Ligand SMILES: Nc1ncnc2c1ncn2[C@@H]1O[C@H](COP(=O)(O)OP(=O)(O)OP(=O)(O)O)[C@@H](O)[C@H]1O
């Protein structure tokens with residue numbers, strides 16, 4: 001199946017060994033399988049969402065049409081994921097730097113493993129933890145924030161008394177994506193060529209200057225790639241948000257009140273079991289929106305990574 | 316033909332901007348930073364004990380005080396470059412300590428609440444006929460292992476081969492398309508993957524279908540891009556010199572990939588696969604809609620509902636029923652077991668990657 | 677401005693392994709000192725202790741003293757960053773920063789210390805450094821292209837330009853020509869002869885002719901025996917070492933009767 005898809009770019013230079021041909025074919029086949037699977041996802045989403053797209057507004061849950069239904073969900077999804085990333089990316093890069101360049105080398109491996117452990121914690125556990133431990137802890141600081149820095153829209157208040165707020169969801173999401181970003185970035189930092197580190201130090205760079213000259217440029221595309229992974233996970237994280245966030249459908253930048261926009265993924269998980277007919281189609285349409293956002297995010301990230309390929313270190 | 320850097324007629328400003336630094340110019344004593352740290356720590360402790368402020372606030376204040384003092388001190392004595400270096404050092408170490416907080420809290424919580432049900436019954440019984448206390452997770456444990464194992468069996472070969480295609484063979488439109496769509500797939504929300512698998516199986520088996528295999532397919536959709544990505548990253552880091560050295564010995568390409576490229580990248584790939592498994596083993600949402608929940612044993616992934624630990628834990632917590640405490644205990648117990656399984660898998664993968672890693676690293 | 681380096685009874689350890697033992701030598705300013713010797717005898721190790729680059733290896737340490745003019749490099753309050761600022765290094769494999777342009781590579785060290793240097797001054801310094809490294813003519817039209825796009829020999833000269841742009845006192849070179857063709861090698865040897873009017877240069881080389889051509893003083897390192905640490909067998913004027921060495925081992929090595 002593979003040889004036909006492989007054909008166009010390859011000039012017939014030399015007869016290829018059977019081993020080579022089989023191996024190339026199997027590899028190519030796997031790639032094609034991925035395309036087919038993805039096409040399956042897309043086709044399913046579009047066909048199942050179609051009835052909701054064409055249905056009259058009053059049939060959509062809420063009775064005011066698809067846009068009004070999805071907009072708060074979309075808003076909640078974006079604000080939670082983006083703010084989570086704003087917290088997580090700098091922290092993750094800092095942690096990766098700490099482990100690679102600052103921690104004593106004898107324990108660096110162990111420290112890396114500790115952070116990896118965080119990645120291994122399933123989202124259901126973060127859901128339980130966020131709900132039971134983190135949410136109550138935030139109640140007092142949140143009311144302090146609303147009293148003293150309430151002029152910042154994020155902390156307008158009034159503070160929720162349960163703590164199951166957008167702020168907690170964001171923190172939980174940040175904690176969840178942190179190890180994923182750290183792992184990838186750390187791997188890149190450890191691969192920073194010794195040559196370039198030595199070059200920096202030999203012209204009298206301090207450790208931080210060496211990092212800026214050698215490690216960060218080398219790891220830059222990994223940092224972007226890792227952030228992309230993190231964003232993907234934060235956008236689509238379902239259970240932790242569904243459990244932590246006590247959602248009402250308001251669109252607000254206020255992170256600490258009990259009025260919280262839900263997220264698309266959490267909303268699907270919570271509503272799907274009871275959904276029927278157009279309600280089900282509407283949920284799937286919202287899933288389609290989520291899918292489209294992740295697609296856009298990935299395309300932008302890819303464009304950023306490719307922009308300065310000229311200067312890329314690896315090969 | 317070359318001009319000397321240090322001929323006298325040149326602008327003196329250009330010739331002496333850097334030279335003449337004494338080797339010991341402006342150095343804080345070695346003990347400066349640790350002493351400041353201890354002082355800031357003690358001050359924070361005093362605030363906590365005497366002024367009775369919140370402990371987190373005291374810790375933050377102490378950390379901030381340390382950073383400010385060391386930075387200003389270093390800046391006046393050592394100059395801005397070293398001050399920045401010290402500042403970054405403090406920042407980066409602080410970030411690490413900060414990240415430990417949730418980890419410790421999560422583990423402590425899950426362990427203290429989870430051990431309540433660590434008894435023989437919990438591991439050897441299912442939930443058949445259990446309404447109040449007691450009951451177990453035997454069925455959920457096996458279900459989790461079966462579904463995740465199947466997903467791994469599907470994803471690892473497909474993912475690795477795709478990555479090999481992309482790095483070693485891929486040219487032209489097809490490779491571009493695959494790279495692009497793997498990126499897209501990376502962002503597929505888990506719930507959407509679940510819906511996809513559900514729909515696929517509905518087409519074959521009719522509406523309302525629930526089976527372990529559907530769960531495994533859903534998890535594979537999530538796992539494959541992670542495996543492709545991490546494998547690809549690692550393969551790209553294998554220096555081209557290695558491949559060329561192998562070709563120069565007339566080793567065919569496929570053997571070069573299998574014997575030279577893959578082993579070099581194996582440790583990294585294993586880490587990536589581990590992360591991928593760690594990600595999917597705790598997935599709840601896609602399994603909610605595909606594999607569902609059942610009280611009894613079902614170890615046949617091709618037939619009927621199959622409970623997994625995460626789904627079990629979720630339902631025990633969300634709908635506790637009459638004996639809430641017993642349900643909560645089971646939820647935390649299942650969560651703890653899930654976490655332990657994840658850690659053990661992690662250790663195993665690490666051990667394997669260590670065994671196969673090239674000796675030189 | 678070039679400075680003299682005095683090394684006294686230097687022992688170098690990698691953890692518990694004693695790699696180099698009892699080195700004492702004086703490195704004269706404004707001259708080229710070549711270090712030769714069989715592989716694994718500790719030439720690179722020794723060279724790297726002259727600007728404390730060995731400290732990148734965990735648990736590497738030295739005993740003894742290295743004094744530059746009047747400053748002990750290993751004094752209690754000496755910052756290795758200052759040491760490396762004054763004692764530059766060029767490595768066996770050219771290592772321009774791949775993410776930086778040619779211009780930025782040369783300016784990298786300058787920017788560390790002179791944040792507020794005027795653009796024109798910076799241009800000037802970059803140009804002079806590149807000229808000193810005999811690279812200016814070849815790259816002046818593509819200063820803002822990546823440095824990794826140059827040939828191996830050009831890259832190595834770029835690294836030399838980068839090292840001399842910060843105007844160090846001493847330049848250490850570890851087999852700077854081992855990856856280069858004869859023409860590039862020639863260019864770098866010429867460069868060393870020019871640079872030595874301003875710098876103290878120490879070069880490690882496996883190429884005996886090169887040592888004879890460029891150096892004023894030559895030191896011969898050897899292993900004391902299998903599994904034993906390396907040592908400095910003798911150091912003397914290059915002409916003397918290559919004509920009438922004091923030690924039999926040196927003569928054997930130079931005439932190829934080694935091992
Ligand atoms: N990072 C290191 N850790 C431990 N031992 C090392 C390290 N680097 C070098 N050695 C050991 O120190 C000794 C001297 O090595 P060094 O690299 O200085 O030799 P060399 O004379 O430069 O050899 P060559 O001419 O091949 O470059 C060798 O026995 C080597 O194995």
Ligand SMILES: [Mg+2]
Pocket residue numbers: 719720721850
């Ligand atoms: Mg060497």
